[in-house]
Amino acid sequence: MDQKESVVRFENVGMRYGMGPEVLRDVSFALPAGSFHFLTGASGAGKSSLLKLIYLAERPSRGLITLFGRDIATTPRKELPALRRRVGVVFQDFRLIDHLSALDNVALPLRVAGAKDDQVREHVAELLAWVGLADHIEETPLVLSGGQQQRVAIARAVINRPSLLLADEPTGNVDNDLAVRLLYLFDELNKLGTTVLIATHNEGLVKRFDHAILHLEDGELRHLPASRRAAVL
Amino acid sequence: MRIGRRSDLPLAADESSRFMPWIVALMVYLAALALAGALVAHSAVERWSRNLLGSLTVEIMPSEDATPKPGNLRVESTLALLLGTPGIASAEVLSDERIARLLSPWLGTADLGELPLPVLIDVRLKPDATVDLAALGARLAEAVPGARLDDHQRWLQGLVSLGSTVELVAAAVLALIAAAAAAVTAFSTRTALAIHHGVIEVLHLIGAQDSYVARQFETHALTLALRGGVGGLAAAAATILAAEYFGEPSAGGLVPDVSLALWQWAALLPLPLASGLIAMLTARATVLSALARMV
16 A cells, blocks of 8 residues: 555554553554544454554554654654644543533634634534534533533534544444434545544444444454455555 | 633633732732832942042040040141142031931930030042042041041941842842742642643644643733732832831931832832743743653
8 A cells, every 4th residue: 555645554563551561563554545444343452542543642662653644753743733633533531621612622623723713613613513513502511411522522523624533432422323323424524535443342333334444352453354454454 | 602712721710720829929029028128228328328428527536634525726727637638628517416416316315515525527529539548547647636537438338238238138039039939830830730631631632732732821820920919019019108107207317218219119010020921931831841741
């Protein structure tokens, strides 16, 4: 696979927390621009750790990671925020800011990027309406239900039209109907050109959508269905 | 619909936000008093120097036969010698009333007629004149027994030294207060960083530059320090005015004038701004240093 076309590329990546055992071992794969992948595996298999490496919350203990063609090990620290702004993340625990309204939470990525308030307003309201929260924009996460919080988190992840969208168990706290609707939402974003990687252990959901799979088992990429092997090096 | 102008970080709700303005107020209060003290001391030394430079005092001690006043002959001889010396503009014998007034802080207003007091002659030098004071003193002592020349240097040196010490101590106090203000801000900022670690991490991960996060702490620290600083300066102004009011009657010429001139009041005005600046820069440095440790 051409490195220039890969949004994310891992080569023999290993990762450990502190002096603990490796939670990821010799992981190699590439995500082509515009692709849609599921990242599957049992709890503790390393899905969240792998996502953390991509959204630059952690550093690998070995191996090479390139993000948008940049080797993250050699990219100066002051240039990392620009890379992070191209990645939208839906965290497993949402990580919304409790004292801010849904509107302000979703506006955050635009504000940190220096967008003007008048540009932000219209955009944020439109997106919140799109995820079905038009009537909750002034409410804080503390009064929103789990599903509503999740949609705020998704809106925040996609507000600045990221090139890469990462979601860590985005359907973990919602019923099946809402989970399917959220997946269709990710599908739509993917059709608009966003590269999508969704970590989930919801096998039913994975089967329902025909996308490539990266499967982690004990920190290693394994057991890939032959029909969905394309993304792995 | 509006996008809130509030900070991404709920710093205003922190416990430290409540006590920090009080601490800064106390620091600015102490700094203002220290600075005012230094300014008063500086002015007093300057005033004394200005009054004493260019003047001499000749003292003619009473004769040993217990005559209350030195004889006129000795006084006349002294005046003649002084006025005949190049560079001396005038020589005037101090009246008994003036001597009594000078001694009143020590001896009260009792009749001093029976006391063997010296004759004091106030000598003024011509501007820019150079007079060999040692030679003049020797000539006086030789020509008039009991006459002594006082060029005030002994007093002046003591006063200048006292003034310099007061200024030095005030500068040290100001430096210590600035260091303490920086330490309090750093401690408060570090506490806030720990409390809001989760929110800061979210901002970091969605692409906020370190300066974006630091700016929120800076603005917060500046606001608190300015608020405290203005309060502290107001309290210090009240204290200084009270000292001026209550100090004046008891001064009696022995204590320097503690009232501040307009420019000295103006010199105190930047203190809240300085406290704000120290708090802002310390908060910025503390946050940037902490964020630099994040991936």
